[in-house]
Amino acid sequence: xxRLLTLLLLLLPALAWSAADGDDEDPLVFEDVPLKEMIQxxxxxxxxxxxxxxxxxxxxxxxxxxxxxxxxxxxxxxCRQLMEINFKQPDIVKYxxxxxxxxxxxxxxxxxxxxxxGQTMSQRDYALKMGTNFTPSLIFYDKDGRIxxxxxxxxxxxxFRAALEYVAGGHxxxxxxxxxxxxxxxxxxxEAEDMVEEDFFLPxxxxxxxxxxxxxxxxxxxxxQGNCHACDILHTGPLRQPAIINLFKKFDxxxxxxxxxxxxxxxxxxxxxxxEWAKDLGIFYAPTLVFFDENGKExxxxxxxxxxxxxxxxLNYVLNKGYLSHPSxxxxxxEERNR
Numbered sequence: 001x002x003r004l005l006t007l008l009l010l011l012l013p014a015l016a017w018s019a020a021d022g023d024d025e026d027p028l029v030f031e032d033v034p035l036k037e038m039i040q041x042x043x044x045x046x047x048x049x050x051x052x053x054x055x056x057x058x059x060x061x062x063x064x065x066x067x068x069x070x071x072x073x074x075x076x077x078x079c080r081q082l083m084e085i086n087f088k089q090p091d092i093v094k095y096x097x098x099x100x101x102x103x104x105x106x107x108x109x110x111x112x113x114x115x116x117x118g119q120t121m122s123q124r125d126y127a128l129k130m131g132t133n134f135t136p137s138l139i140f141y142d143k144d145g146r147i148x149x150x151x152x153x154x155x156x157x158x159x160f161r162a163a164l165e166y167v168a169g170g171h172x173x174x175x176x177x178x179x180x181x182x183x184x185x186x187x188x189x190x191e192a193e194d195m196v197e198e199d200f201f202l203p204x205x206x207x208x209x210x211x212x213x214x215x216x217x218x219x220x221x222x223x224x225q226g227n228c229h230a231c232d233i234l235h236t237g238p239l240r241q242p243a244i245i246n247l248f249k250k251f252d253x254x255x256x257x258x259x260x261x262x263x264x265x266x267x268x269x270x271x272x273x274x275x276e277w278a279k280d281l282g283i284f285y286a287p288t289l290v291f292f293d294e295n296g297k298e299x300x301x302x303x304x305x306x307x308x309x310x311x312x313x314x315l316n317y318v319l320n321k322g323y324l325s326h327p328s329x330x331x332x333x334x335e336e337r338n339r
Contacts, residue, residue: 027085027156028233032307035075042087045070046101050113050123053145059101060143065168068102071127071137078154078305079136086160095161099168100140107132107330116145133329134304140167148172153304156230159285178284194226196235200248201255204262208254210296211269215252218299218318219267219292222255223274223283230305231287238308247315251291258286267296291318299323 048055052069059067072079086092096102105113107127114120121129130139134153140163142148148167155163162181166172171180201222208219224231238244256264256274264274272280281290281301288303291314299318302311313333317323326332 025085027081028230028305029237030077030081030307032077032309035077035080038074039072039076039079039083041070041104042083042093044093044097044102046103048103050103050105050111052103052114052116052141053118054114055101055103056116056141056143056145062101064101065099066140066142066148068096068100069105069139069141070102071105071107071130071132071135071139073107073135076135078134078310081154081305082136082160086155086157089157092157092161092164095164095168099164107135116141128328128331131328133300134302134310135330138163140172142167142172149177151304153302153306155285155304176282176284178279178282181284195224195228195255195257196232197255198235198239198245198248198253200245200251200253202252206254206256206262206274207265208267208292208296209265209269210267210292210294214294215296216294217250217252218294219296220248220251220253221290221292222253223258223278223281223286223288223290224255225258225286228286230285234287234306238306238311241308244308244311244315247312247319250319251315258283258288267292267298269296289314293318293323300329 046055052067056067072082087096105123105127107124109123111123112120113123113126115126115129127137130137130150132152136151136154138149138151139147140149149163149172151160151163159181162184163177166177166180208221210219239248256262256278258275258278260274262274263271264277265271266277283290283303285303288301289306290301291299293299300314300323302314306314313336314329316336317329317332322329322332322336326335
């Protein structure tokens, strides 16, 4: 009974989150089934001939800091959140338009694009080359055509604003995004006992070494933090579904606080702490789920908002070893869906 009340109470911060951010709805709460109607991009997205070097030159000539290449799908619910939540915030729209031109790429389109480094290929091949496992994916290119930041998946307005400022302010030249974001969130530090635990989590000590002897099952590492609204949504949503719980029972799963000094032996045999490992992995979003194979090699990570269908697909991708034949999660998912 106490456990149930605790989980119900975790839903209450959604109202506070929404009010604090000035939104009418919680950006983290939505159904992730494919959309019936196709997404419409904002009319201020650049009408591009998909010659990205030319687009970049034009952006710089107009006093902007670079371009953002948006990789999306026409019926992607996560892409809709970006369009309907983030790109409906007046301050986000103004800051984006003041500092960047945004060019849209359809990850399945056969039409050609010239990439910032001068290569010509289909939009589909460009998306595969850039490892856009989850849509929406955004790649920020600076004035020299270098990648300043990648975002894979949907991030709510707070993290998205920070990403814009991180690139536009030139912070990417001095520090990784996870360090920049943590500094801006420096007042929020909570202990591990404030996190929501699951019955399938393995207890400490966390000796995850697979470099000498393979594990019997794949490994899922949950990087979280206390008082984390997005973490609460994960635990009260997808992780309450029997189908998801049953899939996680086929993994070795551990939960780590990204700000904890709890000792950990990583899958490749290094002795470190949860905090340092999260930093080494470049983790900036909580919750982030990182999946490793039986030999300790990272397969895929989910470091953005995730709901039932996307999480279930990722779990099946790992359990069915789809990564052995399809390094691209999107290609594997499409072929599975068409069978």
